[in-house]
Amino acid sequence: MTKTKAPARGCDLACDAASRAMLDKAAQGGDPTAFARFAAQGAQCSFGASGLCCRICHMGPCRVSAKNPLGVCGADAATIVARNFLREAAAGTAAHSDHARHLALLLKKAAQGLAPDYAVRDQDALRRAAGAFGVETAGREPNEIALALADRLLDEFTSQEEPLATPRLAPKARQNVWTAAGVWPRGIDRTVVESLHRTNMGVDHEAAGLVSQAFRVALADGWGGSRIAAMVGDILFGTPMPVKSRSNLGVLRADTVNVLVHGHEPALSEMLAAAARDPLIVDRAKAAGACGLTLAGICCTANEILMRHGIPVAGNFLQQELAVITGAVEVLITDVQCVMPGLPLVAAGYHTKVVSTSDLARTKGASHRSFDVAGAYAQAKDLLLLAIENFANRDPDKVSIPDVTAPLVAGFSVEAIKYMLGGRFRGSFRPLSDAIISGRIKGLAGIVGCNNPKSKLDAHINAVTLELIKNDVLVLKTGCAALASAKAGMLAPEAALEHAGAGLREVCEAVGMPPVLHMGSCVDNARLLEAAAELVAEGGLGADLCDPPIVGLAPEWMSEKAVAIGCYFVASGVDVILGNPFHVSGSQEVSELLGEGARAVFGAGFHYRADPAGAARLALEIIEAKRARLNLDRKAERKLFDMKDRRSLNV
Ligand code: SF4
Ligand code: MSK
Numbered sequence: 001m002t003k004t005k006a007p008a009r010g011c012d013l014a015c016d017a018a019s020r021a022m023l024d025k026a027a028q029g030g031d032p033t034a035f036a037r038f039a040a041q042g043a044q045c046s047f048g049a050s051g052l053c054c055r056i057c058h059m060g061p062c063r064v065s066a067k068n069p070l071g072v073c074g075a076d077a078a079t080i081v082a083r084n085f086l087r088e089a090a091a092g093t094a095a096h097s098d099h100a101r102h103l104a105l106l107l108k109k110a111a112q113g114l115a116p117d118y119a120v121r122d123q124d125a126l127r128r129a130a131g132a133f134g135v136e137t138a139g140r141e142p143n144e145i146a147l148a149l150a151d152r153l154l155d156e157f158t159s160q161e162e163p164l165a166t167p168r169l170a171p172k173a174r175q176n177v178w179t180a181a182g183v184w185p186r187g188i189d190r191t192v193v194e195s196l197h198r199t200n201m202g203v204d205h206e207a208a209g210l211v212s213q214a215f216r217v218a219l220a221d222g223w224g225g226s227r228i229a230a231m232v233g234d235i236l237f238g239t240p241m242p243v244k245s246r247s248n249l250g251v252l253r254a255d256t257v258n259v260l261v262h263g264h265e266p267a268l269s270e271m272l273a274a275a276a277r278d279p280l281i282v283d284r285a286k287a288a289g290a291c292g293l294t295l296a297g298i299c300c301t302a303n304e305i306l307m308r309h310g311i312p313v314a315g316n317f318l319q320q321e322l323a324v325i326t327g328a329v330e331v332l333i334t335d336v337q338c339v340m341p342g343l344p345l346v347a348a349g350y351h352t353k354v355v356s357t358s359d360l361a362r363t364k365g366a367s368h369r370s371f372d373v374a375g376a377y378a379q380a381k382d383l384l385l386l387a388i389e390n391f392a393n394r395d396p397d398k399v400s401i402p403d404v405t406a407p408l409v410a411g412f413s414v415e416a417i418k419y420m421l422g423g424r425f426r427g428s429f430r431p432l433s434d435a436i437i438s439g440r441i442k443g444l445a446g447i448v449g450c451n452n453p454k455s456k457l458d459a460h461i462n463a464v465t466l467e468l469i470k471n472d473v474l475v476l477k478t479g480c481a482a483l484a485s486a487k488a489g490m491l492a493p494e495a496a497l498e499h500a501g502a503g504l505r506e507v508c509e510a511v512g513m514p515p516v517l518h519m520g521s522c523v524d525n526a527r528l529l530e531a532a533a534e535l536v537a538e539g540g541l542g543a544d545l546c547d548p549p550i551v552g553l554a555p556e557w558m559s560e561k562a563v564a565i566g567c568y569f570v571a572s573g574v575d576v577i578l579g580n581p582f583h584v585s586g587s588q589e590v591s592e593l594l595g596e597g598a599r600a601v602f603g604a605g606f607h608y609r610a611d612p613a614g615a616a617r618l619a620l621e622i623i624e625a626k627r628a629r630l631n632l633d634r635k636a637e638r639k640l641f642d643m644k645d646r647r648s649l650n651v
Contacts, residue, residue, distance in 0.1 A: 051583040052081065117376040125231070177603070183216040183571065222568030254401055326400060439627075472501035
């Protein structure tokens with residue numbers, strides 16, 4: 001008798017009760033989800049997984065192996081694997097940087113009066129950015145500064161021979177490393193184009209040069225596009241400050257019209273956040289028989305409006321389909337990146353309308369409303385009216401909203417952290433630096449990235465986070481990893497402090513800061529680098545980004561953007577521990593270039609640990625080794641910073 005494998009249950013696939021309930025509902029109702037499609041895929045292609053499949057030209061596709069070690073053109077495993085890797089890093093950089101370009105163009109249009117619903121909302125952020133790029137501010141109106149700054153930032157994309165200017169925001173010692181390694185990027189667009197050129201059939205065949213270009217193009221992301229996106233977002237929409245909210249599918253309400261935003265770019269979602277409070281919209285929702293309208297988010301568009309407006313988060317990447325399965329979403333509005341093409345398939349079983357809004361990102365089965373910043377607010381209201389109209393089509397028999405939410409605090413920009421640590425007039429990283437030197441905080445871990453059905457939703461992220469805070473490591477988070485913590489209650493200061501080690505708890509309680517800090521969306525990984533640079537600038541923890549006890553982890557990553565993020569962390573001197581390996585195991589040479597090879601050049605490399613306990617152990621070892629190099633492994637007198645100490649800081 002053939003045994004049939006029992007279908008996976010929600011409790012095997014996800015950590016949180018809301019996702020489990022929706023996965024069980026999906027299994028019963030036959031709703032298509034990424035989890036089911038992943039299972040249906042069966043064993044995945046081993047050539048693809050090891051990076052050994054090349055389809056770069058039409059003499060192929062070629063698959064190389066020990067038996068058949070060369071492609072038709074003569075490319076060996078190292079060339080093929082390195083080219084594939086570079087293409088991933090370039091694609092990730094392109095995604096983040098195009099997002100940044102759209103924001104820089106929006107800043108320019110806002111300054112010119114061509115996008116009348118947008119304005120410079122944060123003049124401090126404008127002046128900070130202008131200062132960083134040498135844009136004159138004296139005697140100029142905000143719009144004049146914004147226009148000059150936007151042009152300066154747009155030059156970062158288009159410059160040809162000039163080296164990129166944004167990496168000069170890194171410590172001098174790190175800049176010297178990049179110069180010596182020959183990886184300082186030129187214009188962002190040129191660097192991406194060059195990467196695609198070099199990986200064409202018959203161009204660059206040396207693995208070392210290709211991997212080096214992967215680090216260069218990634219630097220054009222982390223110290224280029226992503227940094228610009230974060231800066232301009234702050235200027236136009238405000239620098240994030242700690243804000244309370246809630247997370248998980250229970251933020252949807254049975255008695256309101258529910259609208260979800262999903263993707264990455266904040267231009268439309270900012271307008272939706274404002275329009276959702278418009279009395280006309282609220283009245284129309286009530287006239288349609290609802291108690292009002294709930295706006296919530298998925299993925300990084302969620303992070304953007306969460307950290308600036310406290311708008312609740314419905315879920316992270318693998319919850320996008322599960323949100324539709326609640327049966328209570330009237331409209332799901334998408335912009336760019338991480339939107340599953342399978343969304344309209346699941347929406348077809350419900351009344352949910354999936355509406356794409358970026359001309360770059362259309363999805364079969366979704367209706368498309370091209371978003372134009374010139375009439376942004378009116379378009380946002382129209383989208384909400386569409387949702388209100390669709391409320392009547394909701395089928396109460398299909399509605400099942402899990403009663404599961406968790407409170408959270410989000411919005412820890414670098415400015416917010418400085419403020420928490422030192423107050424308005426003495427904001428600085430010095431108390432944090434002192435806490436690290438004294439050993440109360442052992443170090444910092446940046447935990448970032450996505451979800452991936454290869455592992456149980458949020459399981460690796462949450463386990464490694466818990467282990468690190470227990471061991472007095474302050475955790476900084478972005479993207480879907482931050483939302484995993486939100487759902488687990490780890491962004492609620494009181495709850496998280498229960499789990500923190502004594503030293504970390506003492507510091508967090510003294511300054512009123514949680515041990516897990518939500519720092520934003522995927523482009524806000526640039527804020528993690530900014531925080532590391534602040535720590536170095538403070539003194540006492542070395543002169544370069546590879547010196548302080550900092551480590552990066554991407555436990556459940558899946559996107560090409562995560563390849564770029566990992567590469568710019570490593571090129572910045574921060575070791576990165578992956579929970580899923582890169583597709584490079586087919587070449588020993590490339591694997592070594594990303595490990596010890598990168599370490600020889602940048603002082604950091606990639607590691608892979610599939611299990612959270614192993615990842616946490618390695619992270620702690622890296623932190624301890626860095627502490628030892630700084631002679632911080634001796635016991636220091638424990639000193640708590642109180643308000644008096646902070647007032648006495650000479651900063
Ligand atoms: Fe095959 Fe070479 Fe063409 Fe790749 S570039 S598909 S290895 S012939
Ligand atoms: S959204 S890139 S799934 S973190 Fe930024 Fe989440 Fe990863 Fe997309």
